[in-house]
Amino acid sequence: MDKRKSGANHPYIPELREQLRRGEVDRREFLRTITLLGVSAGSAYAMAGEILGQGLTAPARAQGKAGGTFKFAMKVQEMTDPATFDWTEKSNVARHILEYLTITGPDNVTRPYLAESWSASEDLKTWELKLRKGVKWNNGDEFNADDVVYNFTRWLDPKTGSSNVGLFSAMVEEVDTGKKDKDGKPVMSKRMTEGAVEKVDSHTVRLHLNSPVLSIPENLYNYPTAIVHRKFGEMGANLSKNPIGTGPYELAEFTVGSLAVLKKRKDPYWGGEVYLDEIQYIDLGEDSSAQIAAIASGQVDGIYEVDVSQLDVYDALPGVKVYEAATAQTAIGRMKVTEKPFDDIKVRKAVQLCMNTPEILKIAYRGRGQPAEHHHVSPIHPEYFKLPFPKYDPAAAKKLLAEAGYPDGITLKIDFGQTSGAWELAAMQAFKEQCAPAGINLELNPVPAATYWGIWTTTPFGMTSWTHRPLGVMVLNLAYRSGVPWNEASYANPEFDKALDVASAILDVTKRKAAMEKVERILQDDAIMVQPIWRSVFSAATDKVKGYVTHPTLYHQWHKVWLDA
Amino acid sequence: MLIFLAKRLGYLVFTMLVVSILVFLVLELDPGNVAQKVLGPYSNDEQRQIWMEANGYLDPLPVRYARWLGDFMIGDFGMSTRFKVPVSEILLPRLGNTALLGLGVLLVMVPLALLLGVLSGMKEGSVQDRTISVFSIATTSVPEFASGVFLVGIFVLWLGWLPGVSNMVGGFDIAQMVLPVAALVMYGFGYITRMTRASMAEVMQTHYIRTAVLKGVPQRQVIMKHALRNALIAPFTVIMLQINWLLSGVIVIEYLFAYKGFGSLLLEAALNKDIFVIEACTMVAVLVAVGTQTLADIGYMYLNPRIRFS
Numbered sequence: 001m002d003k004r005k006s007g008a009n010h011p012y013i014p015e016l017r018e019q020l021r022r023g024e025v026d027r028r029e030f031l032r033t034i035t036l037l038g039v040s041a042g043s044a045y046a047m048a049g050e051i052l053g054q055g056l057t058a059p060a061r062a063q064g065k066a067g068g069t070f071k072f073a074m075k076v077q078e079m080t081d082p083a084t085f086d087w088t089e090k091s092n093v094a095r096h097i098l099e100y101l102t103i104t105g106p107d108n109v110t111r112p113y114l115a116e117s118w119s120a121s122e123d124l125k126t127w128e129l130k131l132r133k134g135v136k137w138n139n140g141d142e143f144n145a146d147d148v149v150y151n152f153t154r155w156l157d158p159k160t161g162s163s164n165v166g167l168f169s170a171m172v173e174e175v176d177t178g179k180k181d182k183d184g185k186p187v188m189s190k191r192m193t194e195g196a197v198e199k200v201d202s203h204t205v206r207l208h209l210n211s212p213v214l215s216i217p218e219n220l221y222n223y224p225t226a227i228v229h230r231k232f233g234e235m236g237a238n239l240s241k242n243p244i245g246t247g248p249y250e251l252a253e254f255t256v257g258s259l260a261v262l263k264k265r266k267d268p269y270w271g272g273e274v275y276l277d278e279i280q281y282i283d284l285g286e287d288s289s290a291q292i293a294a295i296a297s298g299q300v301d302g303i304y305e306v307d308v309s310q311l312d313v314y315d316a317l318p319g320v321k322v323y324e325a326a327t328a329q330t331a332i333g334r335m336k337v338t339e340k341p342f343d344d345i346k347v348r349k350a351v352q353l354c355m356n357t358p359e360i361l362k363i364a365y366r367g368r369g370q371p372a373e374h375h376h377v378s379p380i381h382p383e384y385f386k387l388p389f390p391k392y393d394p395a396a397a398k399k400l401l402a403e404a405g406y407p408d409g410i411t412l413k414i415d416f417g418q419t420s421g422a423w424e425l426a427a428m429q430a431f432k433e434q435c436a437p438a439g440i441n442l443e444l445n446p447v448p449a450a451t452y453w454g455i456w457t458t459t460p461f462g463m464t465s466w467t468h469r470p471l472g473v474m475v476l477n478l479a480y481r482s483g484v485p486w487n488e489a490s491y492a493n494p495e496f497d498k499a500l501d502v503a504s505a506i507l508d509v510t511k512r513k514a515a516m517e518k519v520e521r522i523l524q525d526d527a528i529m530v531q532p533i534w535r536s537v538f539s540a541a542t543d544k545v546k547g548y549v550t551h552p553t554l555y556h557q558w559h560k561v562w563l564d565a
Numbered sequence: 566m567l568i569f570l571a572k573r574l575g576y577l578v579f580t581m582l583v584v585s586i587l588v589f590l591v592l593e594l595d596p597g598n599v600a601q602k603v604l605g606p607y608s609n610d611e612q613r614q615i616w617m618e619a620n621g622y623l624d625p626l627p628v629r630y631a632r633w634l635g636d637f638m639i640g641d642f643g644m645s646t647r648f649k650v651p652v653s654e655i656l657l658p659r660l661g662n663t664a665l666l667g668l669g670v671l672l673v674m675v676p677l678a679l680l681l682g683v684l685s686g687m688k689e690g691s692v693q694d695r696t697i698s699v700f701s702i703a704t705t706s707v708p709e710f711a712s713g714v715f716l717v718g719i720f721v722l723w724l725g726w727l728p729g730v731s732n733m734v735g736g737f738d739i740a741q742m743v744l745p746v747a748a749l750v751m752y753g754f755g756y757i758t759r760m761t762r763a764s765m766a767e768v769m770q771t772h773y774i775r776t777a778v779l780k781g782v783p784q785r786q787v788i789m790k791h792a793l794r795n796a797l798i799a800p801f802t803v804i805m806l807q808i809n810w811l812l813s814g815v816i817v818i819e820y821l822f823a824y825k826g827f828g829s830l831l832l833e834a835a836l837n838k839d840i841f842v843i844e845a846c847t848m849v850a851v852l853v854a855v856g857t858q859t860l861a862d863i864g865y866m867y868l869n870p871r872i873r874f875s
Contacts, residue, residue, distance in 0.1 A: 071734075077647070078647060078648060078649045080649060161612070179611075187611075240649075256647060256648040256649070256650075257647070257648065257825070257830075257833060258732070258734075258825055259732075259734055280734065282732060282734050283732075283823075284730055284732060284823040285820055285823045285829055285833065286820070286832075286833070286836060287820050287821055287823070289714065289717070289821065290729070290730050290820075290821060290822065290823040292722075292729075293717050293721050293722070293729025293730055293822075294728075294729050294730040294823070295729075296721055296722050296725075296729055297721050297725065297727070297728045297729035297730075299728055299729060299730055299732075299734075317722075448835075448836050449836065450836050450837045450838045451838065454601060454602070454838060
């Protein structure tokens with residue numbers, strides 16, 4: 001531990017304070033980075049206030065009223081294993097029962113939660129998590145370091161099949177399984193590096209990483225990282241059957257496709273007063289008009305997601321308010337670099353040159369968002385580096401296609417499941433028109449959402465929706481690093497991996513931005529995707545619901561929401 | 566009679582067998598495809614191989630079909646991938662809900678349609694007949710998904726009298742049944758009314774009715790005793806067809822009102838590739854279709870002694 005610095009003394013903190021003073025980072029970025037380094041949110045707000053002369057603490061919440069049942073329309077999906085969650089809706093029910101080590105608020109700032117504080121070594125390769133004391137599971141057991149060690153071990157066991165392997169790739173090593181594939185090559189598997197997670201004492205856990213990672217605290221609020229009880233496996237590894245958690249609610253009723261009822265825990269909750277007595281998630285099926293009818297007739301008080309095409313209808317409903325959040329949610333038209341004709345970079349570049357993103361934003365999403373730039377880093381990410389905006393140039397695309405051996409044009413088929421809404425179809429129709437002058441005949445293949453999730457990693461050309469993540473490096477690590485499970489384009493570029501390693505390890509925002517230039521440029525130049533837009537998301541609630549906000553990832557955690565009937 | 570019954574049942578069993586082969590071939594021909602649907606999009610080849618070995622999916626096709634059919638006959642439809650419970654546990658309550666909706670519709674629709682049909686057919690060409698005809702044709706021409714939306718627009722969004730969805734959270738609520746039943750009755754009743762009217766009008770022209778009227782039998786008795794039973798044969802076929810429609814044809818209404826019935830289960834299973842639910846729902850839907858037709862054939866014999874199947 002001699003090399004380690006405690007969070008509050010991390011050598012970067014004075015520099016960060018100086019940067020805030022000089023106006024080189026904004027208040028939000030200052031709060032985010034300093035809390036990542038282990039300074040408590042309260043102290044961070046105080047420091048920012050001291051420097052900027054603003055209020056000393058986080059804005060106080062209005063006093064809530066206890067009681068009531070919040071009925072909310074959202075799909076109720078199976079909820080077996082939190083480590084393999086693949087839909088935010090699953091985690092929303094679970095997030096009231098289980099908790100995370102950290103919490104990222106709607107303001108994109110990550111704060112301590114089950115981990116009371118954390119600190120990083122100077123090289124960002126060792127992270128120490130101090131766990132909150134006095135937290136009880138609802139079966140009476142005390143929450144401790146064994147729980148956290150158990151969860152890390154489970155997430156990074158290939159048998160679990162968790163996407164957290166990509167998220168914590170710095171704690172994973174590749175090993176030979178001893179088996180051979182069809183071509184006789186050894187089958188490799190990823191598993192946790194020996195000793196990557198260490199129990200220091202009953203309430204302290206240390207993570208040892210192979211490479212520096214900045215976003216450990218933010219990764220710990222990613223939706224498949226809910227902390228389950230250390231005996232989760234022994235108890236049958238099924239949360240809906242054995243809903244043991246540290247959260248403020250208990251699962252009282254659960255029917256997939258129909259209803260989930262959460263009731264306030266009877267014993268005192270560590271996180272203070274919990275307002276709502278009961279939360280009901282009501283599954284209204286796939287039809288969005290049923291949701292409108294339900295909120296209009298008072299059968300529900302909130303709607304999980306309002307489609308952009310229905311904003312006018314919701315605005316016209318009396319007593320219903322639409323909540324908007326600017327996000328890094330997007331859909332990526334990714335091309336599989338191992339499949340013909342996308343193994344030819346000229347074809348990929350030609351496709352990219354055919355997309356006019358500002359036009360698509362206007363046509364398909366009513367301008368509610370931002371045009372994207374084919375590198376999956378959003379202007380709302382702190383490390384976003386502004387590259388020259390991609391040009392729409394069908395003439396250049398035509399030339400590239402001719403060079404690639406398609407002088408008479410080419411027919412391409414794109415699969416999409418409209419998994420993030422009907423706007424995907426409108427966007428693809430606009431894209432089809434934009435492709436035509438270059439001689440690209442884009443065939444649109446809309447399939448049901450579930451069908452799309454069956455082919456999302458295998459189709460040669462598919463449009464996949466990606467959720468918001470607070471840092472740009474988080475999604476890049478999940479989706480574009482060589483060999484990770486969600487690398488749907490089968491993209492493998494060691495130079496990119498290296499550049500991403502560098503960016504993922506820099507605390508200094510200005511320097512990290514500079515490092516991201518290379519990352520974004522490689523990704524854009526390799527042309528593995530067309531990315532039309534960054535979209536805002538919307539949800540709705542009736543006037544009586546107070547303290548409600550839309551989280552950019554549509555995450556729910558509602559023990560401080562209340563009803564003012 | 567017994568031979569007739571045996572023949573009808575034999576036909577039913579034969580149809581079910583043919584359908585089962587088709588369902589099996591369409592959904593289970595490729596074992597890898599089944600494994601992928603069961604284990605989900607994130608499963609790898611190794612996991613799928615283990616699953617196929619463990620569940621006998623590496624056996625020859627006829628062996629797999631025989632086992633599949635055997636399981637089906639004892640009510641073992643497999644595990645739902647979406648609900649993570651045996652299919653029968655979901656299927657039966659959902660069938661019950663749809664039967665309840667169907668019963669509600671039949672209870673309103675059949676008496677209403679027969680009454681209007683008889684009133685209409687009694688005096689062909691009268692104002693009463695014209696009014697009923699225009700009304701029933703108009704409502705039947707509007708598909709149920711459109712009338713459902715109109716009804717929601719009027720009674721939920723505008724007047725605010727009725728609940729907008731019928732998911733029965735918190736127990737059975739008769740108010741939630743009103744709109745789906747109304748939308749289905751509006752669509753279905755016109756058909757039966759028109760059939761009853763045509764049949765009634767035809768019967769009213771027959772000699773025996775004329776004789777009855779001329780010998781001074783009161784009109785009420787002429788209608789109830791002599792005309793109605795004969796006039797019911799044609800509508801009976803239509804009513805039996807409606808039962809089939811009420812099971813698998815109500816998908817749109819169940820979807821629109823978030824009613825947790827058989828139709829919405831089938832739709833959601835299809836959207837979520839819940840393979841064993843799709844198989845079970847298809848077989849049940851076909852069984853009901855063939856079963857109601859068999860019942861209709863038997864019903865004819867009762868209603869019309871002239872029909873004898875020997």
